[in-house]
Amino acid sequence: MQDQIESAIRAGLRILTFTDHLDLDYPYDRCPDLKDGAFDLDIPAAYSSFSALKEMYAGRIELHFGIEMGLLPYLGPTYEEILAEHPEIEFVIGSTHLSSMPADGGEIYADPYYLSFFENMTVEEALRRYFRFSLECVERCGFFDSYGHLDYIVRYTPDKGLTYKYEDYADVIDPILRLLAERGTALELNTSSLRKGCMEPNPCRKILRRFKELGGKMITVGSDAHRTNEIAADFGEAERALRDCGYDSYYVFRNRVPVEMRL
Numbered sequence: 001m002q003d004q005i006e007s008a009i010r011a012g013l014r015i016l017t018f019t020d021h022l023d024l025d026y027p028y029d030r031c032p033d034l035k036d037g038a039f040d041l042d043i044p045a046a047y048s049s050f051s052a053l054k055e056m057y058a059g060r061i062e063l064h065f066g067i068e069m070g071l072l073p074y075l076g077p078t079y080e081e082i083l084a085e086h087p088e089i090e091f092v093i094g095s096t097h098l099s100s101m102p103a104d105g106g107e108i109y110a111d112p113y114y115l116s117f118f119e120n121m122t123v124e125e126a127l128r129r130y131f132r133f134s135l136e137c138v139e140r141c142g143f144f145d146s147y148g149h150l151d152y153i154v155r156y157t158p159d160k161g162l163t164y165k166y167e168d169y170a171d172v173i174d175p176i177l178r179l180l181a182e183r184g185t186a187l188e189l190n191t192s193s194l195r196k197g198c199m200e201p202n203p204c205r206k207i208l209r210r211f212k213e214l215g216g217k218m219i220t221v222g223s224d225a226h227r228t229n230e231i232a233a234d235f236g237e238a239e240r241a242l243r244d245c246g247y248d249s250y251y252v253f254r255n256r257v258p259v260e261m262r263l
């Protein structure tokens with residue numbers, strides 16, 4: 001955590017929010033590179049480390065304690081309970097990291113991060129399935145402040161999103177955007193795809209524009225850094241994308257209250 005703060009200060013950030021993962025019911029049995037419980041954040045331990053650093057860095061950078069919660073349609077009430085127990089959490093990203101898949105006459109959840117997700121489907125079928133599942137998650141879970149990396153799956157398609165066009169999935173993506181706009185939920189602009197060989201952030205510019213057209217107002221910006229040197233990566237590109245799409249500000253959350261920051 002301290003290395004990440006130092007890296008953020010070097011990158012010129014004035015505000016940094018930590019959003020470590022809590023992905024309940026993540027299918028570890030199908031993810032050989034992950035140890036069981038890798039995304040089960042120990043909130044009290046994380047907050048204790050955070051608090052010590054917040055004190056140490058007071059006056060040098062504004063630090064916030066957030067969380068990224070991995071959505072499944074039935075997990076809303078469980079996550080709401082966790083948030084009620086932890087008022088120290090200042091910012092909540094809700095993200096669809098999994099998608100349902102047919103298997104053995106039933107359904108399983110799988111992460112499109114793994115190429116095996118695409119094995120028995122065309123890219124189009126995989127994307128459609130993921131977006132439908134994302135819509136179901138957003139319909140049934142409304143507790144989060146910002147929806148994480150919509151079109152996340154595009155980073156992991158075998159062609160790195162080359163053939164992906166928002167228009168082909170607008171019938172499923174627009175209802176997601178409409179719901180977020182109606183609820184006053186923010187949409188996250190996530191720059192991770194740019195360092196994974198994609199041309200666009202998640203979501204792509206067309207979705208950022210469409211969100212605004214449908215009444216969406218707030219964008220939060222994240223680098224999805226899983227390594228210290230990825231903190232604030234491609235934030236210049238994020239700013240360009242926001243300006244291209246007609247935004248002149250982005251938002252940060254303090255104690256779950258959105259604060260507008262001019263570009």
Ligand SMILES: [Zn+2]
Pocket residue numbers: 068095097148149
């Ligand atoms: Zn994520």
